[in-house]
Amino acid sequence: MKKIVAFPIIVLLGVFWGCLDKQGEDKLVAKVGAENIYASDVDFLKRIQPKPYATPGQEKAALENIIESLVIFQETKQLIGEDSVIENRIRDLEDRFWAQAYGDFFLTQNLGFSDERLQDFFQKNRKIFLADSCKSVDNCRERVAKALLISENADSLKRYVKKQLLDAQSAKVELAYVEASDSSSVRKAEEDLRAQKISLEQIPGLKREEFLSKAPRGILAIDSVYHLLFGKDSLAVGEIRFVRGPQSFVAFKVLLRRAPRDLPEDKQDSILQANFASDWAAFLVSKNDSVLESKYRLRYEPIITSEIRKYYEVHKDSFGDSPIDSVARQIENTLFKNAEVELDSDYVLATVGGKPLVLEKDIQKLKLEMPERFRIQYPRRRCVMMLAGWKMKALAAKEQGLDNDGLVRRIRESVRRSFYRNAFAGRLAELGFFASEATMRSIYERIGTRLYPNRDFASIRGELGIFAQTHDREFLYEYYLLYPNSEVTDLDSIKLAVFPQKTTIFSRNWFENYRRDLYKKYPVQIEDPAYLPRADLFSTQNLMLIADSMYQNQNLVGAYITWKRIMSLSSSDDSLFARAAYELAELDLEREKYKEADAEFAAYLRLWPQSALAEKSLFSRAFLLHEYLKNDSLALPLFLQFQQKYPKSEMIESVNWLVKDIQSGGKLGEELLQKISEQEE
Numbered sequence: 001m002k003k004i005v006a007f008p009i010i011v012l013l014g015v016f017w018g019c020l021d022k023q024g025e026d027k028l029v030a031k032v033g034a035e036n037i038y039a040s041d042v043d044f045l046k047r048i049q050p051k052p053y054a055t056p057g058q059e060k061a062a063l064e065n066i067i068e069s070l071v072i073f074q075e076t077k078q079l080i081g082e083d084s085v086i087e088n089r090i091r092d093l094e095d096r097f098w099a100q101a102y103g104d105f106f107l108t109q110n111l112g113f114s115d116e117r118l119q120d121f122f123q124k125n126r127k128i129f130l131a132d133s134c135k136s137v138d139n140c141r142e143r144v145a146k147a148l149l150i151s152e153n154a155d156s157l158k159r160y161v162k163k164q165l166l167d168a169q170s171a172k173v174e175l176a177y178v179e180a181s182d183s184s185s186v187r188k189a190e191e192d193l194r195a196q197k198i199s200l201e202q203i204p205g206l207k208r209e210e211f212l213s214k215a216p217r218g219i220l221a222i223d224s225v226y227h228l229l230f231g232k233d234s235l236a237v238g239e240i241r242f243v244r245g246p247q248s249f250v251a252f253k254v255l256l257r258r259a260p261r262d263l264p265e266d267k268q269d270s271i272l273q274a275n276f277a278s279d280w281a282a283f284l285v286s287k288n289d290s291v292l293e294s295k296y297r298l299r300y301e302p303i304i305t306s307e308i309r310k311y312y313e314v315h316k317d318s319f320g321d322s323p324i325d326s327v328a329r330q331i332e333n334t335l336f337k338n339a340e341v342e343l344d345s346d347y348v349l350a351t352v353g354g355k356p357l358v359l360e361k362d363i364q365k366l367k368l369e370m371p372e373r374f375r376i377q378y379p380r381r382r383c384v385m386m387l388a389g390w391k392m393k394a395l396a397a398k399e400q401g402l403d404n405d406g407l408v409r410r411i412r413e414s415v416r417r418s419f420y421r422n423a424f425a426g427r428l429a430e431l432g433f434f435a436s437e438a439t440m441r442s443i444y445e446r447i448g449t450r451l452y453p454n455r456d457f458a459s460i461r462g463e464l465g466i467f468a469q470t471h472d473r474e475f476l477y478e479y480y481l482l483y484p485n486s487e488v489t490d491l492d493s494i495k496l497a498v499f500p501q502k503t504t505i506f507s508r509n510w511f512e513n514y515r516r517d518l519y520k521k522y523p524v525q526i527e528d529p530a531y532l533p534r535a536d537l538f539s540t541q542n543l544m545l546i547a548d549s550m551y552q553n554q555n556l557v558g559a560y561i562t563w564k565r566i567m568s569l570s571s572s573d574d575s576l577f578a579r580a581a582y583e584l585a586e587l588d589l590e591r592e593k594y595k596e597a598d599a600e601f602a603a604y605l606r607l608w609p610q611s612a613l614a615e616k617s618l619f620s621r622a623f624l625l626h627e628y629l630k631n632d633s634l635a636l637p638l639f640l641q642f643q644q645k646y647p648k649s650e651m652i653e654s655v656n657w658l659v660k661d662i663q664s665g666g667k668l669g670e671e672l673l674q675k676i677s678e679q680e681e
Contacts, residue, residue: 033522429462
């Protein structure tokens, strides 16, 4: 937990837990064990993860996310109960929950409008959102907020459009120039521009500025300058000129040029309106901190004399004979830069309206959240500014009543349950993922010191638990992916070679099977017909249908991922595991991932050499080595093996020809191509 709490809370909301409250006529969507999921839970997930869940068509995926998290949460409550450390951390983060509601939801998503304002505007203007398939504000919150912004800022939009059109329709140049009534100083500037011996910033009186052809100002009032820049034979980038005007002299260099931009007339209004809303939103967020600082009269407090004196007395030897007055400023800077030197815990470092906002104890709590290697990057002043920002946003959020609909409460509960999920994962590892103590001890005594030579039994309980519960065929398959030609037969040696490299895969496979069992323990019942039918993502039969459908629709990546999932759920079923291994190889071959396909076919043939699919696998591997990887030294023995093993195969004639072609050094292939070329002519 310490590694993440110091950073924005939104990163902790990766998995939403659901069922935080039931308000008014909130529609029941589903039941998961003893927990309920309401429509507002799905809406909240769309807000914290608009991509992908707010996208039309992703409603079922959003619900599945909540279902999965509730299954895990119910098991977490049984396994670890309430954790006082987590509960204390949640209390410490309270300001950040409010700040998150204000910054990420009220400002960034709502553009400073309340949910009620957005809902009212949406209901009154539903027709304009139909084209975006918006059925509710949560389906297109950004679109609704920007439309409301535009409708309420007509005058600002008008000025913005006028300025943007002028900018788009004008040619633009960026100049480095010097203007003066003294010709000698301007001549000197011209010489410096041409010589390029000093930087532009070092040329006395030099300015850098952009100018528009349709809005002449400044030195463009000199006709000759204007014509040099925008006339028929306008200067190119890099050219330099000296010009005498009516009242001054100018030397300039063209740094950049941009031609007028064409905005499609039929889309001009929509483009500029969208740009206006985006620029406004960016301005709103970027300037918010300074707005709040002014509103709440934020003041960063200096380090008082007593704290300076305390530091001086402790480090007196390092100051030599220097009196405290002469090093007071130095000490103050040190204390602002180094938060490791603690002040009095109640020392006030920032105030709003004269009232304490940030205390020294807040700084020390924040530092404890960070890994030690990061702390040097966060001096006391930076920490004060971070905390002050969060606390002012929290004040603003409370003024806006952002918890009236439970928004802050939902953020708080989401983070709490994310912490519990992390604790749950840690507890599983401590328990060895439910492997028996005797089994783990046996493995540790047999090969533990070879597997992890510098770690004791207690520190590798999680790894030993996964090791103990990983099926032998999983070890063998992953081993032969890495070492397809290995002659090693000792199973312990194979496991030792592959486990450190594949621990993540074996852990994922264990957890997938564990989740399947939990879904049986906490059954799911869909109450809202809009979410039916629901796919069973733990049924291998159903997953095979999904993979086949994806393949038929040319979604090869999706099919590959689905077969990977089938493999992870079928370690105890040899025939299904073998089928998954074969399909993965075929899909990689079709996706032109030839090295991966070669390894997968090789692993398949090592594990299932007599299977019904071994014949096709052997041919496919030999052919891709010959045709795509250009490795005939490996392909030829495989083709010869095929001839011996499958003499009556339908593919034997092709294999015989390929063997002869390889043995001829490719001459047969060249002759065949020549004949085909002649026939085409």
